Amino acid sequence: MSSFWQNVRRTFRLLTYNKVGFIGLLGVIFFILLSFVGPYVVPLDTQTKVDKIYQPPSSEFWLGTDSEGRDIFSQIVHGGKDVLVVAFLAGFISTTIAVLFGSLSALAGGWVDNAIMALADIVLTIPQFPLLAVLAGLVKFNNVTLLALILGVLSWPALTRAIRAQVLSLREREFVEAARALDLGTRHIILKEILPNMMSYIAINLIFAMTAAIYAQVGLVFLGLVPFSGSNWGVMLSLAWTRGAIFYKGSLWYIMAPVAAIALFQLSLVSFTRLLEEIFNPRLRTSV
Amino acid sequence: MTQHTNGVLELVHVERTFKVGRRFVRVLDDISFSIGKGDILCLVGESGCGKTTTGKIVAGLLPPTGGEIRFLGQNVWEMNKEEFRHYRRAVQIIHQDPYSSLNPTQRVSTILTAPLLRHGIARNHKEAKEKALELLRIVDLTPPEDFYNKYPHQLSGGQRQRVSVARALTVNPEFLVADEAVSMLDVSIRVSLLQMLERLRNQMGVAYLFITHDLAVAKYFAWEGRIAVMYLGRIVEIGPTPQIINNPRHPYTKALLSAIPEADPKATRSKERVHLRSLDVPSLLNVPSGCSFHPRCPLYEAGLCDATVPQLVDVGDGVQVACHVVAREQGVA
Amino acid sequence: MKSATENVPSDGQFTLKVEDLWVTYLAERGKVKAVRGVSFTLRPGETLAFIGESGCGKTTLGLSLIRLLPSTAEVEKGHILYRRDTEVMDVLQMNDRELRQFRWKECAMIFQGAQNAFNPVLRIWAQVLDTARSHGVTNKKEIRQRMEDLFRLVQLEPERVLRAYPHQLSGGMRQRVLIALGLLLKPPLVILDEPTTALDILTQRSVIDVLRDIKEKMDFSLILISHDLSLAAELADRVATMYAGKLVEVANVWDTYYHPLHPYTVGLIHAVPTLAGEREELISIPGSPPDLIDPPKGCAFHPRCPYATEKCRTEEPPLIPVAQDHEVACWHWQQVQEDGGQRMMVYSEAKAG
Numbered sequence: 001m002s003s004f005w006q007n008v009r010r011t012f013r014l015l016t017y018n019k020v021g022f023i024g025l026l027g028v029i030f031f032i033l034l035s036f037v038g039p040y041v042v043p044l045d046t047q048t049k050v051d052k053i054y055q056p057p058s059s060e061f062w063l064g065t066d067s068e069g070r071d072i073f074s075q076i077v078h079g080g081k082d083v084l085v086v087a088f089l090a091g092f093i094s095t096t097i098a099v100l101f102g103s104l105s106a107l108a109g110g111w112v113d114n115a116i117m118a119l120a121d122i123v124l125t126i127p128q129f130p131l132l133a134v135l136a137g138l139v140k141f142n143n144v145t146l147l148a149l150i151l152g153v154l155s156w157p158a159l160t161r162a163i164r165a166q167v168l169s170l171r172e173r174e175f176v177e178a179a180r181a182l183d184l185g186t187r188h189i190i191l192k193e194i195l196p197n198m199m200s201y202i203a204i205n206l207i208f209a210m211t212a213a214i215y216a217q218v219g220l221v222f223l224g225l226v227p228f229s230g231s232n233w234g235v236m237l238s239l240a241w242t243r244g245a246i247f248y249k250g251s252l253w254y255i256m257a258p259v260a261a262i263a264l265f266q267l268s269l270v271s272f273t274r275l276l277e278e279i280f281n282p283r284l285r286t287s288v
Numbered sequence: 289m290t291q292h293t294n295g296v297l298e299l300v301h302v303e304r305t306f307k308v309g310r311r312f313v314r315v316l317d318d319i320s321f322s323i324g325k326g327d328i329l330c331l332v333g334e335s336g337c338g339k340t341t342t343g344k345i346v347a348g349l350l351p352p353t354g355g356e357i358r359f360l361g362q363n364v365w366e367m368n369k370e371e372f373r374h375y376r377r378a379v380q381i382i383h384q385d386p387y388s389s390l391n392p393t394q395r396v397s398t399i400l401t402a403p404l405l406r407h408g409i410a411r412n413h414k415e416a417k418e419k420a421l422e423l424l425r426i427v428d429l430t431p432p433e434d435f436y437n438k439y440p441h442q443l444s445g446g447q448r449q450r451v452s453v454a455r456a457l458t459v460n461p462e463f464l465v466a467d468e469a470v471s472m473l474d475v476s477i478r479v480s481l482l483q484m485l486e487r488l489r490n491q492m493g494v495a496y497l498f499i500t501h502d503l504a505v506a507k508y509f510a511w512e513g514r515i516a517v518m519y520l521g522r523i524v525e526i527g528p529t530p531q532i533i534n535n536p537r538h539p540y541t542k543a544l545l546s547a548i549p550e551a552d553p554k555a556t557r558s559k560e561r562v563h564l565r566s567l568d569v570p571s572l573l574n575v576p577s578g579c580s581f582h583p584r585c586p587l588y589e590a591g592l593c594d595a596t597v598p599q600l601v602d603v604g605d606g607v608q609v610a611c612h613v614v615a616r617e618q619g620v621a
Numbered sequence: 622m623k624s625a626t627e628n629v630p631s632d633g634q635f636t637l638k639v640e641d642l643w644v645t646y647l648a649e650r651g652k653v654k655a656v657r658g659v660s661f662t663l664r665p666g667e668t669l670a671f672i673g674e675s676g677c678g679k680t681t682l683g684l685s686l687i688r689l690l691p692s693t694a695e696v697e698k699g700h701i702l703y704r705r706d707t708e709v710m711d712v713l714q715m716n717d718r719e720l721r722q723f724r725w726k727e728c729a730m731i732f733q734g735a736q737n738a739f740n741p742v743l744r745i746w747a748q749v750l751d752t753a754r755s756h757g758v759t760n761k762k763e764i765r766q767r768m769e770d771l772f773r774l775v776q777l778e779p780e781r782v783l784r785a786y787p788h789q790l791s792g793g794m795r796q797r798v799l800i801a802l803g804l805l806l807k808p809p810l811v812i813l814d815e816p817t818t819a820l821d822i823l824t825q826r827s828v829i830d831v832l833r834d835i836k837e838k839m840d841f842s843l844i845l846i847s848h849d850l851s852l853a854a855e856l857a858d859r860v861a862t863m864y865a866g867k868l869v870e871v872a873n874v875w876d877t878y879y880h881p882l883h884p885y886t887v888g889l890i891h892a893v894p895t896l897a898g899e900r901e902e903l904i905s906i907p908g909s910p911p912d913l914i915d916p917p918k919g920c921a922f923h924p925r926c927p928y929a930t931e932k933c934r935t936e937e938p939p940l941i942p943v944a945q946d947h948e949v950a951c952w953h954w955q956q957v958q959e960d961g962g963q964r965m966m967v968y969s970e971a972k973a974g
Contacts, residue, residue, distance in 0.1 A: 174383040175391040178452070181347055182403045182459060183376045192402065196393035282393055282439045334821040444909060474674035474848065475892040480905035501822065508894035508903060533896060547826035549851035551893040553874050556854050567827055569791065 014279065021275025027268025031261075035080030044078045044231065045071035054251050064253035067243045072236075072257045079231040080261065086148045086217045091210035093152025095159065099202060102163025103190060106171065117164075120157035128154050128216065136225040147226060151213045159205050166201065170194045200280035204273045211266050218262060233258040296360060296495070297346065297379070297463060298322040303354030304341055313572050315341050317521045319355070320600075325462065326489060328496045328513025330506040330529070332544075336572065337518040339499045343465045346497050347381040348372075377407065380456035384468035386448035390440040396451055397436050400424075403458040423454040428484055446477035453484070464488075465497045470505065482509050503548055507533045517541045520572065520580040523600065527607030537609045537618075539587050562586060579612065587613040635704055636810055636842040637663040637686070642699030644678075644685050651914045655681040655694070657866035660940070663842050665809070670845040670853035670874075672889070673863035676910055680733075682863070683814050683846045687730050688712060688720060703727065705809060725756040729803030733815035736795035739787035745798060746783040753805060764805075771801035774838065775831045793824030797831055804839065812844045817852055829855050850893050854878060859946070862886045865911050865921035868940055872947040882943060882954040884926045887962035888969065904969040920952070927968035928953040 016022045049069030057064045063072040105116040135150060170176060171194065179193050195202075220226040221234030222241070236258040240251070304316040316338045323329050331339040344350040345357055348364055357364045359375040367375060383389040390399060400420035401413065410416035417436070424432035427450040440448055449469060456464060466485065470478045486509070488494045496513075500506050506515055507529060516526040517538065525538040536542045543562040550556040564584045570576055576583050582593040592612050600608040603618045644656035655678045663669050671679045684690050686701060701712040705727065715723060724730075732738075740748060753764045769779035775797040787795060796816065803811060816832070817825040833856060836843060845856060853860050853874070860877040862870040862885065870883040881887045888906040895901070908925035911917050917924055923933040932952050940950040951957065956964075 174385060174389040177344075177349055178381065178383065178389060178455065179391075180349060181376065181379070181381050182406075182455070183373060184402060184406055188402065188406065192394070192398075193391055197391070199393075283441045334823065446909070475850070476674060476888060476906040477909075478905075479892045479903045480907075482903075483905065503822075504894040504896050507896060508900060511900040530899075534898075544822055545896060547822050548896060549825065549829060549849075549855045550895050550897070551850035551854050551878065551890065552895050552897070553854040553857075553878050555895065555897050556851060561826075564823065567791075567793070567823065569821070569823075
């Protein structure tokens with residue numbers, strides 16, 4: 001029991017070691033709770049109230065009301081889920097592809113390496129936004145998974161190249177050579193010797209892939225290329241824009257709320273990466 | 289020519305080239321030697337002479353591009369899977385840099401138990417731990433429990449090097465390739481590590497390919513064994529250590545021995561120097577014709593040394609030298 | 622704290638005189654006491670070598686002599702007196718202008734690995750010119766003339782080397798370029814930190830020979846910092862052995878190598894193999910160097926020393942003169958002298974099992 005609490009204390013010390021990173025972690029947790037638990041607590045306000053248009057924040061409407069007198073806060077609560085799901089999924093997909101392709105490319109070499117790098121170059125040169133715009137015309141992006149898949153599949157090349165370079169350098173390290181001499185097997189070498197030494201790098205890049213996915217997604221929704229039903233921070237922004245919210249002083253809250261939500265979430269993610277570096281560094285892990 | 293006397297591990301006319309840009313660089317040329325059970329062979333030479341590459345070829349980490357490496361008489365790179373496995377485990381390597389030779393993300397426990405479990409040397413984790421602690425004791429990391437759960441960064445350079453040795457010993461090797469294994473350690477730690485390696489040889493019959501640039505260390509460690517002096521990818525002199533150190537024949541060996549500063553002021557200040565004709569070390573991209581040492585050699589004879597590559601010839605006392613002039617003087621050319 | 626200024630050597634001559642120098646580093650775990658009360662005198666024209674293992678404080682000492690310590694380090698107290706002709710200055714009290722002047726005109730320091738610090742895209746001549754100009758020598762012709770002389774002195778072909786790019790020169794050649802550059806303004810004091818480490822044997826030899834040669838031809842005092850005992854054996858007039866931030870023995874080179882009186886020096890000398898004759902037994906010093914955040918009480922070497930007694934565990938031995946040109950900091954130096962260090966050797970063998 002005491003060793004359990006010791007572990008809890010040590011974990012806490014490790015997490016709070018980097019103050020900025022810890023605040024980032026708290027921010028990420030806050031937005032996850034807000035978007036996934038929040039909707040069960042705060043009902044979505046869909047009722048048009050003509051007498052309550054563009055109200056400033058009050059005890060009734062925490063973030064004021066929109067052009068139809070609906071509560072902005074409830075929209076923020078309900079509008080996060082899709083954004084977060086797409087971000088996590090797209091980040092996860094692109095990072096997974098990058099790790100697989102990057103390692104394969106570096107370890108297999110020869111034509112496999114050439115083929116993967118050629119593919120990466122091609123994907124890298126495709127202008128993403130116009131392509132997405134065209135795709136949006138062809139495919140109906142009516143579910144988040146499909147959008148996440150497309151974003152993920154388009155954004156792996158840069159990381160793949162970086163992973164390949166890292167694996168190439170790690171492969172020449174003496175401890176990997178020793179593992180080869182000990183006949184520990186390719187699986188062990190990749191999973192136990194090489195990957196753990198790139199984990200902080202991979203995790204940090206996963207986060208950056210997520211932030212990129214958020215911008216791509218919000219951008220698409222904002223431009224109306226992806227017709228999302230219901231509320232979504234991007235949809236909110238788009239609606240606020242099309243309703244001319246930027247021209248009214250009173251509508252500031254309407255347009256600023258989704259912008260702030262997106263920006264704060266991104267900031268939390270980026271700050272969180274600072275913590276990741278330390279979590280994956282055994283030197284720090286053992287010194288706290 | 290080279291005799292293959294009961295060598296358990298033999299290199300036969302080994303050549304290794306690397307592609308650099310569009311050119312091929314020959315890093316090793318016609319390397320032959322054999323190492324028997326419990327033998328010590330020291331490879332000495334300056335950086336770029338090919339000693340590390342030779343070590344990698346012996347450890348099976350790099351295939352030769354010409355010639356053969358044989359283990360128990362069989363060409364290593366033509367072995368079937370099972371045979372290659374046996375060879376691979378029989379030859380282990382200890383690297384120079386104690387900081388990059390251990391995976392920083394693994395504890396000593398993982399580093400040692402992974403090979404034990406993988407090869408069924410220990411049947412379960414409990415047995416693996418027992419065996420690992422025993423190995424830590426063998427390499428003088430006592431009490432072993434103090435080291436078992438440590439990460440590499442929590443250990444000193446000397447302690448890491450001992451963990452590297454323990455890791456190599458997990459698979460009961462017959463050969464250890466020690467590539468400058470003590471060069472980066474402080475003098476007082478260096479000796480105890482050398483003494484430990486020597487003990488492993490006496491108690492477990494481990495043979496060594498000991499690679500070093502330091503001839504004094506070679507003399508100390510390989511006194512009962514042999515030294516091979518390498519220059520630009522070739523062996524220029526090979527023989528019993530006392531012969532090479534006290535009675536060097538090849539002009540390059542002589543130059544090295546006369547140039548080495550020693551921790552003995554009288555001896556080192558009164559040493560007779562061999563004066564080389566040039567201080568420039570030729571590039572491997574542009575190896576001189578004939579004997580590659582000829583542009584620097586004090587014994588250089590035009591038309592002889594720059595024309596043909598000298599082969600290793602027996603000059604007595606178990607020594608072989610690759611030098612036209614020395615061979616002629618010994619009357620064996 | 623009484624300053625030791627009065628203890629000037631009998632003839633009063635010195636180039637550098639360090640008195641009770643303390644330097645600490647701020648590390649995450651606490652204050653590292655890297656140099657703990659070091660005093661020594663460098664006489665004009667002599668070569669003084671500092672030997673010791675990594676972490677003994679020798680590099681920190683070298684850096685503090687020209688005040689190039691990193692910002693995490695602090696000189697807690699002490700004096701570094703530099704003397705030119707009749708004028709004596711404390712390096713630690715110099716202002717920025719004086720310091721700049723001192724660092725080049727009076728004292729040249731060549732760091733470990735500095736041969737790799739050349740700018741790869743500039744020819745040697747351009748770099749020589751830059752360095753000379755930044756130190757106030759502006760006459761191009763004069764620089765050229767002096768550089769050519771110096772290059773010949775360090776056995777480099779001036780024409781070829783000055784025109785070359787750094788990558789066209791070997792490590793040993795670059796090291797010699799640096800030595801020549803350091804001597805451009807004929808400084809009376811030169812500090813070399815591991816000048817031959819990482820160089821090949823034959824190159825190392827050329828650097829050593831050049832150093833000995835210029836030492837004879839030009840008049841300067843040399844401080845040599847090295848972990849390599851053979852380098853000190855080649856070049857030093859006197860050797861200072863450092864352990865755990867302190868000088869444990871300062872003696873002429875012959876005494877250091879043939880009659881060391883500090884058990885640590887005994888251990889160090891007998892840990893290095895030599896080439897001449899039969900294979901000799903070496904000894905390894907049991908244990909490991911102490912943690913300089915919390916060094917052992919009394920003599921820092923006592924946990925590893927076979928001569929240690931209760932006194933060694935509680936009282937710190939001062940560095941005292943015991944013979945002509947021989948100082949040692951050990952309570953039991955007489956015992957070491959009597960048995961010729963035998964106990965150290967037997968002890969280490971027993972420990973090695």
